[in-house]
Amino acid sequence: MARFVFITGGVVSSLGKGLASAALGSLLQARGFSVRLRKLDPYLNVDPGTMSPFEHGEVFVTDDGAETDLDLGHYERFTGVAARNTDSVSSGRVYSTVLEKERRGDYLGKTIQVIPHVTNEIKDFISIGEDEVDFMLCEIGGTVGDIEALPFFEAIRQYSQDKPRGECIFMHLTLLPYLAASGELKTKPTQHSVKELRSIGIAPDVLVCRSEHPIPEKEREKIGLFCNVRKESVIAAYDLNSIYEAPLAYHREGLDQAVLDAFGISPAPKPDLTVWEDVADRIHNTDGEVNIAIVGKYVQLEDAYKSIKEALTHGGMANRVKVNVEWVDAEIFDTEDAAPYLEGFHAILVPGGFGERGTEGKIKAAEFARTRKVPYLGICLGMQMAVIEAARNVAKLADAGSEEFDHELGKKRFTPVVYHLKEWVQGNHKVERKVGDDKGGTMRLGAYDATLLEGSKVAGIYDSTHIEERHRHRYEVDVKYREKLEACGLSFSGMSPDGRLPEIVEWKDHPWFIGVQFHPELKSKPFAPHPLFADFVRAAIESSRLV
Template sequence: MPKFIFVTGGVMSSVGKGVVVASIGRILRARGLSVNAVKIDPYINVDAGTMNPYAHGEVFVTYDGGETDLDLGHYERFLDVELSRRNNITSGQVYLSVIEKERRGEYLGQTVQLIPHVTDEIKRRIVEAAGGFDVTLVEIGGTVGDYEQLPFLEAARQLGLELGEDVVFIHVAWVPLLKITGEFKTKPLQHSVAELRRYGIQPDAIVVRSEKPLDAPSVKKIALFANVPQWAIFNSYDVDTIYRVPLILEQQGLGDFLVRRLRLPSRTPDYREWEEFVTKLSSPRYKVTVGMCGKYVELPDAYLSIVEAVRHAGAALDVKPELVWINSAEVEKNPDLLDKVSIDAMIVLPGFGKRGTEGMIECVRHARVHKIPFLGICFGMQLAVVEFARNVLGLKGANSTELDPETPYPVIHLAPEQREVDVMGGSMILGNREIEIVPGTLASSLYGTSVIAERHRHRYEVNLSYLPKLAEAGLVVSGWRRDVKRVEIIELPSHSYFIATQFHPEFKSRPTKPRPVFLGLLKAALASRS
């Protein structure tokens, strides 16, 4: 049985639990431990796949096709692991499983209840996801006091009772700074801990989220009223980059606390590679400006993994990428907006649906015509094909059948295996697929190998019947899916850097292992400035 660290949140949502959990994982990884992380989301949706980006942010895709909460992206990036769909547990999954078992008669005539049947299912899923690791972190989403959380808090309480010293509870809560007096107000955190204790959980440690470093009197007050020793209170204050958080928590002794509390092997942590990354991220020598064209730009969390992938590439090249968000719906209304934006590179972002797509196509055209280094991702690749077909091949009205079912030139159409799909959730082409790289192409020079595996999330794809005409006009297919003949990468050799992928390269980017297409984009952007 592995060790468990349960992390709860208080005072308000979006307090930064995901980053704290990922940082704790990094602290333990620095000691040579194998670490896993699970995100619990109390909503009734089975997964995040059908949720609006404005409501939920990015849908992170695991290697095995799970559509999960974006915090799994934080976990993968900080821990340098590949998580599975099992690492995101929702109320929808739990209740669906319990009801299906009841219908099959597995409860043998029992009255099925929240306790023990639902809580037992939650515990089963947590323990199943934890197999094979030294330590498993479990983040319980939401804020203590939310009624949706109650079954999960109860399951965590039961595991704490059953496993004893192999379980640690950490509570993360916001302490506001009253700017008029310059005083930290700890009362909200006190109430949050009191509510948690009402459910039978006494936190072993507290991570205080705050705007500035907490002062000693506030720490003393929190310790007194939360019944937690001062040496078990840690402070995650605002910093220039989230990747610095493990370092500041380590300096405060969180790693040593966890080693003692969980009776883990005492090893000297190794942060050399991580510290070098943070230094490059914080003090770059160069700067480039990257246009981010999409339809959800009002909420950058909708593209969180792409933003982080660009930053990872920037750190590797000693470059600070300054992101310029370009609202494709606004470009659709006024294409001249692009002429007023000064950028060194352009990324056309993923998305679904018709709104703003003509603006995204205009962003592709602008980058192609003005020789701006370009990267299209998923929907961005599909629209790059549409733009090329319209403006280079001369197929006026070319489109994707997703956007115009009556288009005379369906250069993008529904994938064959999607034609009989009659449910929305979990039914796209999802997760890892192997891709063969065509020798002698830009993709080949970027990846330096003949076969790669990347993650997918799409229903539509390039219509192969149009490939001969597209190729004759200069578009090159440089990557093919290995199991079936499907277009995965396109590029334009006539351009300084123009590449687009059907897959999502951002999901496999790591702080010290940036993905090749992002490295190539920033290198080309740097070259264009010189």
């Protein structure tokens, strides 16, 4: 049976609970334990799939097709454990399940209440797969005191009481603000946060204190005294140059030891941190740098492309170079020439997105990369825009476009080179969708197979003609234009196993120009960079020698 670590936060949001949870998971793995990480989000959306990237950042997709919080990306990148549908839950999903049960009559006519019905549903979710791992790490979104999070705090309080003593502990993240005028770290916000947590029946066993300055011994003792936590369990979390320094930094501060001590695990297995030492070495000891432009429509919020940014970093690690990323707003190119903005970059990446805004700019970016022989990686919408660019400017289909943009405006304007995907094969059954269906959870989601053309660039990069990648889209390149486009030199080098859905395109006469319908960034890790990103950065290095 698993031991449970419940991770909560206080004072302010965005302290790094997800990163701390992921780092702790990696440290427990380094000591030989198996782990699984979960996220419990208080918002009322069933999942983040319908949220704007400006509202919530990236939507992370699992192999089994769940649309989840971006923290699950951290979990995977740090532990290598593939997240599942059962590793993310929201208030919306919990309440939906409770109400479905009420409508079916599962509660035998009882009055449905937050306690016990909602909290029981949360506890049932927490316990899924508890016999599969040594440690289950459950992060609660938001901060203590948020009204939306109260059912989750109550549920984990109950859960710790339901379990035998010593099987659950609580880790709380807080902020230690520094007042420059007095030259002091202030512990009072942490004290009040712990007081709030204790008022709902939860006493933290480990405190992780985010600070810009070292925590003096006197303050550490004061925090331990007033928060009823052992001094050794007051862990400092400092700002780092790279998030991938976190496992080593937390280990130096004693986080993993504090957690094992709280469980009474003694003597604790010694950690093997070789993997993270190698990662740190690749971060700090580079042989050069490359400049890559990300031409997107959500560039004002970098978290909208979180996994892409991290996958480029991993590609840099694989090649021992520093990757400098510059965010370029695709809308600029709607009215201006792309060349002045893109000249000088060693490679161009065009990511996914939804809606017509900024797409003409993405098409111009693809044209610039094709004609100037600059390495190009198009992901999802980035692939579709590259195909539309080829159709317009090479195959002479002047009105080539996407059905998505026609649906948005409500009238037909384009020859639909990209069309609304109405049916596809998932496993052993056919999935069907209509344009007017609900938006949430209706895309082609999760891991699907693809067959690669033998001798193609992508087959060489993957060193295989069969791959499995994660998808999140509802529009698809129409295969009926394949012959016309391939006659112009655009190879459809990856297809679904049934040959109906294009998965990868590449220009034969280009040093490195690849578009993929899936999201390879979701499977990249610092200790196992995705082959497409590793080779894309390698191509950028080659390009830099020509600039």
